[in-house]
Amino acid sequence: MFLNGLWNRILRGVVAFTLVTALLLTTPTKVLAATYEPNYPDRYMGGPANLATAQNGAIVYDKTLEATENNIYTEPYVDELKDEFGNGIGIWVIGGESMVNCIVIEAPLGLIVYETGSSGEDGERFREVIESQISTKPIKAIIYSHSHYAFGAGAMVDDPDSVEVIGHPKLKETVENMVGEAPSAIPELSPILTARKAVQFNNYLPAEGQDAAIAAKLEYKEKAYLPVTYEVEDSEKRDVAGLTLEFFTKYISDDYSVTVWIPEKKAVLNNFFWPGTPNLYSLRGALYRDPQQLIGGLKVIQGLEPTYLISNHARAISGKTQAAEALSNYVDLIALTYDQTLRGILQGLGPDELRYFIYKPQHLADSDYNAEIYGETPWYPPAVFYYQMGWYDRNPTKIFQLPPQETAQRLVALMGGRDAVVAAAQLALDDNEYAWAAQLIDYIYELDPKDAEARTIRANALRKMGQLSMGSIGRAWLLSEARALEGKERIQKLIPPDLDTIAEDPTTYVNYHRVRIDPRKAEPIDKVITFTFSDLDNKTVGLHIRRGVAEFIREPANYNRPSDIEVSLTSETWAKLYLNRTTLPLAIILGNAEVLTGTDDDAVEILNLFDKFNPVGNLFTVPPVGPIPD
Structure with a gap:
């Protein structure tokens, strides 16, 4: 028996060795080395590519550097748009001062500004450039293209009441839903999106050296938001500071957007024509971006036949023919990407196979304005697949992998x-x-x-x-992670809202707190805890901890059972508890909280059922190699 077993093992070994040897001898080395899709960018696998050095020392793909400089204002610059005779038309684009361009239009009664930046600091810089290089006339109107760059307006004017602020009917709601963080379809996840946004926009890359950013950095500075005072409707014509403007709001780009047409100047201002390949999916995570909505918004612009195509991120394009060609190629690239993705899905391809399925006709690939300097095409098809199909790619082995x-x-x-x-x-x-x-x-x-x-x-x-990497997004993610692995950066997994944001709306964050319950700890618990905010006219909300689940109670007085534990506290104290900057016992000692029903220990027990923000345990994506800084 022993000899038979030994012989069988030897025989199996010989067969295995023979098969492996045969495979190695009959399989060409080239096939083993390069069996990836023909559309795969082979520079990541040793294919030909040249690197260049940017002015700030960044080592970058040479095609990226060239295309970036062709598409966006990489240095501070005031671009005065001129007619065919070299005369200014009364429109200036301030580029290179922020992540976004600020467009200034001279009107009979003063200046109109389109885009104000991400912060008060952006607004201050724009104002300084306007007053020193463009005009000392007063700003009479501010137009927000969308919510992302509505936060510098307050720094651009001395008296907010002196300026009309124009925006999309949905902008106010969108800004409110940001609650100090990145906009999200699921607001409880905003801290994750905010943290991912910080990576994507170069916050972990240095200003100089081989890892330096080649695109603008989004810095988290104090905002200077002015609420919209006039909401425009689609196709609405309106006199603004003595100049007739037409507004278009029907279509969505990456947000509810306002396109502005200035008939007198044959100029269009928009958030649809972006620099480089349309970013149909963002690695940071975002709402689904419907390609057909983008096409719709661009078709509106095409129908206007502009002589000046002015975008909030790209270099302005002057010339009716040039604008028409750029728009046509841009629209066709979006249509190709979307339709070919659907074609691939209809052929049975899954998200991984779709990444390199799309073939671009040469004229679309070569168009300067279609260069992949921001996002890159392989990232988009899987997003469409997931939007319709979810995660399952029809491979049954993945159901319980x-x-x-x-x-x-x-x-x-x-x-x-x-x-x-x-x-x-x-x-x-x-x-x-x-x-x-x-x-x-x-x-x-x-x-x-x-x-x-x-x-x-x-x-x-x-x-x-x-x-x-061709795109700045991929570059930011890859280099940031490399630096974190080397201990040069510590990338935050999540960025919670600041204390003031939570304190302004504590009941919302009591609701959001429910998702942090640990069901293992809470499985034996069935209790209602309520929070009464002494600085908000004793506004009360609660949570019902029900054996592993926490249900938000908006109106405890109308709930089906009374509170077991009632805590009276200030909004600021709740914010500190939410952020793990204090404990309930300490807040009680300091007089900032009081347990009105139940005992202090009961309240502490309930709060300990929830995850806490912990810099060591759950804050960094890459485990730090050294001590955690304060």
Whole structure:
């Protein structure tokens, strides 16, 4: 029996060795090295590519550098638009001072401003440029294209009552739903979106050096928002500061948007024609961006036949023919991307297969204004798939697939163990196969994110991919992660709202608190806790902790059972509790909270059922290699 078993094992080994040897001998090396899709950007796998150095020392793909300078204002500049005879038409574009352009229009009664920036600081810079380089006439009207850049207006005028603020009917609601963070379809998740936004907009990249940003940085500064005083409707014509403007609001770009047509100047101001490939999906996460809405908004602009195509991010285009050609290629690229994605889905392709399915006709690929300097085409098709189909790609093996750590553990063992995988990843890196090196080393990193060799290989691979990235978004994500792995940055997993934002609307954050309950801790608990805000006329809301679930109670007086625990506190105290900047016992000692019903211990027990913001435990995406800073 023993000899039979031994013989069987030997025989199986010989067969396996023979099969592997035959495979290696009959499979061309080139096929083993490059079996990826023909549309895959092979520069990430050792394909030909040239790097260049930007003025700030950034090492970047040379095509990216050239296309970026062609599409956006990379340095502070006031672009005065002129007619065919070289005469100014009374429109200026202030570029390179912020993430967004500020457009200034001279009207008979004063100035009209389109876009104000992300903060009061942006508004101050725009105002300084206007007064020193454009005109000292008063600003009579401010127009918001959409909610993203409505936060510099207050710094641009001395008296808010002296200016008309024009915006979309949905802008007020959108700004309110931001609650100090990134807009979200699920507001409870805004802290995650805010943190991802910080990565995407270069907040973890230096101003100079090889990792420097090549696009503007979104800095979190104090806002100077002025509410809309006049909401425009679609196709509405209106006299603004003595100049006739026509407004279009029907279509959505990345937000509810206002397009402005100035018939007298044949100029259109818009948030639909972006610099580079239309960003139909954002890596930071966002609401679904409907390509047909974008096309609709661009078709409106095409129908106006503008001589001046002025966008809030791109360089202005002057010339009717030039504008028409740019718009046509842009619209066709969106239509191609969307329709070919649907074609691929109809062929049965899943999200991973769709990424490199789309072929671009040469004239669309070569158009200056279609360059992938922001987002990149492979990211868009999966977003359409997920919007309609969700996560399931029709591969049944994924219905109950193993968790990532279990998968990594088994694959690493199958590949010969940790050292063998590290060696293979390093070899791939040495062969300039950066994408493969990153994918391989990810299995080791999944098992031990503090493994020094794994972190180094992962950082080196991601840095190379970031330098070769065509779009600024991909570059920001890849380089930021590389720097975090090296201990040069600490990337926040989430950025909660600030204390003042929570204190302004504490009941909303009592509601949001419900999603942080730990069902294991709360499984035996069935109690109602209410919070009475002493500084808000004793406004009371509550949470019913019901055996693992926390239900928000908007009106406890009308709820089906009385409160077991009632806590009286100020809005600021709740904000500090929410952010884990104080404890209930300390707040009670300081006189900022009082337990009116139940005991102090009862209240503490309930609050301890919820996750707390913890810099060490849940704040950083990459485990820090050193001590956590204060």
